Amino acid sequence: MKTFEEKWTAWLDGQLSDKELTEFEASLPDLAAAEAEKRDALRLGAFLKEQLAAQALSNEEFFSHQVHERIARDAQDRHRSTSTWWTIPRLVWSGATALALFVITTVVLMSQHPAGEQSEYLTQILNSRVDPAANPNATISIFESKNDNKVTVLWTEGLQTLPADYAAK
Amino acid sequence: MQTETTPAQADVSELELVRRCQAGETEAFDQLVTRYRTRVFAMIYNMVHNEQDAWDLAQDSFVKAWKSIGRFRGKSSFYTWIYRIVMNVTIDWLRKRQVKAGGAEFDDAIQLKEIDPASKTVPKADPLPHQRMEQREIRARIDHAISQLSPEHRAVILMKEIEEMQYHEIAESLGCSIGTVMSRLFYARKKLQHSLRDVYENV
Numbered sequence: 424m425k426t427f428e429e430k431w432t433a434w435l436d437g438q439l440s441d442k443e444l445t446e447f448e449a450s451l452p453d454l455a456a457a458e459a460e461k462r463d464a465l466r467l468g469a470f471l472k473e474q475l476a477a478q479a480l481s482n483e484e485f486f487s488h489q490v491h492e493r494i495a496r497d498a499q500d501r502h503r504s505t506s507t508w509w510t511i512p513r514l515v516w517s518g519a520t521a522l523a524l525f526v527i528t529t530v531v532l533m534s535q536h537p538a539g540e541q542s543e544y545l546t547q548i549l550n551s552r553v554d555p556a557a558n559p560n561a562t563i564s565i566f567e568s569k570n571d572n573k574v575t576v577l578w579t580e581g582l583q584t585l586p587a588d589y590a591a592k
Numbered sequence: 593m594q595t596e597t598t599p600a601q602a603d604v605s606e607l608e609l610v611r612r613c614q615a616g617e618t619e620a621f622d623q624l625v626t627r628y629r630t631r632v633f634a635m636i637y638n639m640v641h642n643e644q645d646a647w648d649l650a651q652d653s654f655v656k657a658w659k660s661i662g663r664f665r666g667k668s669s670f671y672t673w674i675y676r677i678v679m680n681v682t683i684d685w686l687r688k689r690q691v692k693a694g695g696a697e698f699d700d701a702i703q704l705k706e707i708d709p710a711s712k713t714v715p716k717a718d719p720l721p722h723q724r725m726e727q728r729e730i731r732a733r734i735d736h737a738i739s740q741l742s743p744e745h746r747a748v749i750l751m752k753e754i755e756e757m758q759y760h761e762i763a764e765s766l767g768c769s770i771g772t773v774m775s776r777l778f779y780a781r782k783k784l785q786h787s788l789r790d791v792y793e794n795v
Contacts, residue, residue: 425771426771426775428774428775428778428779429771429774429775429778431778432774432775432777432778432781433774435781436752438759463785463789464781464785466792466793467753467781467784467785467788467789467792468752468753468781470788470791470792470795471734471749471753471754471784472753472754474730474731474734475638475734475750475753475754478633478634478637478638478643478646479630480629480630480633480634480647480650481643483626483629483630486625486629486633486647486650486651487622487625487626487629489651490622490625490651490654490655490658491618491622491625493651493655494618494621494655494658495618497655497658497659
């Protein structure tokens with residue numbers, strides 16, 4: 424469905440089919456005024472065509488020469504950038520390789536590093552068992568202090584004494 | 593659209609030139625530049641109203657065309673294809689310039705050249721000084737009226753009225769629908785009729 428603007432433009436440029444032309448002209452409230460407007464628009468077109476005649480390009484050969492120069496310079500720049508060793512893809516690959524090597528080294532070193540004293544002690548406690556016959560009500564719970572994350576509290580209930588093997592090594 | 597050779601001859605040789613350009617032959621591109629430089633320059637000049645800017649933008653357009661000629665598939669004519677590049681470069685430049693000017697239209701772009709003092713040695717075929725002056729005033733009025741249009745409206749009116757391009761060719765060059773082209777033409781014509789009526793009625 425064409426808008427009024429589209430139909431008007433097509434009418435002005437003689438692009439409407441016979442059927443469309445009849446329908447469009449019948450839909451105009453004032454055909455005479457529209458015809459006058461059309462003549463005016465066509466006059467404008469002819470006027471513009473006449474006045475805006477091709478602006479001469481001064482020194483045409485120099486224009487072409489300059490385009491040629493720019494293309495040649497661009498080709499040289501591109502060649503230079505591809506012929507150097509440190510191209511962008513290579514830089515990216517080098518960076519990625521270095522990063523991967525760093526991650527691998529870090530993981531290997533960390534896996535070889537001995538665990539801290541505290542974690543070793545806590546692991547020992549968790550792996551221990553309280554003898555239910557000796558201490559039927561014994562419970563052990565471990566939690567971190569909310570105020571200070573660096574402090575881990577070992578909370579024992581029902582134990583007369585801390586078993587000897589709970590002691591840190 | 594205006595053509596200097598028959599369409600068949602032009603198409604064949606043009607496609608051949610494009611093919612050679614795609615193979616990296618800059619000499620073939622030189623021929624395409626020679627073929628279109630005047631029209632491309634004139635089109636840009638009518639949009640920007642400044643010779644130096646038109647020169648630079650035409651240069652940029654051709655360099656861009658060279659860089660992207662590998663992507664030309666021959667679905668449209670080379671002329672339509674390069675016009676698309678020209679329009680992108682020019683409209684983009686006009687928009688940037690409009691932003692720099694704080695959104696205002698730039699009437700200062702109209703450069704009225706100094707009128708030559710009357711000379712006794714003017715050849716008979718040349719217009720007389722007062723005729724030349726009148727001509728420049730008319731041109732200035734047209735340039736001013738066109739500068740009041742948006743870049744897109746400028747493009748459609750110039751392509752239709754000056755280049756006599758078809759709706760579909762304009763649409764391809766601007767990357768929009770035929771309906772949009774027709775609608776823009778409607779408003780551009782109305783605005784120019786309004787601002788230039790007193791000029792073209794008295795010429």
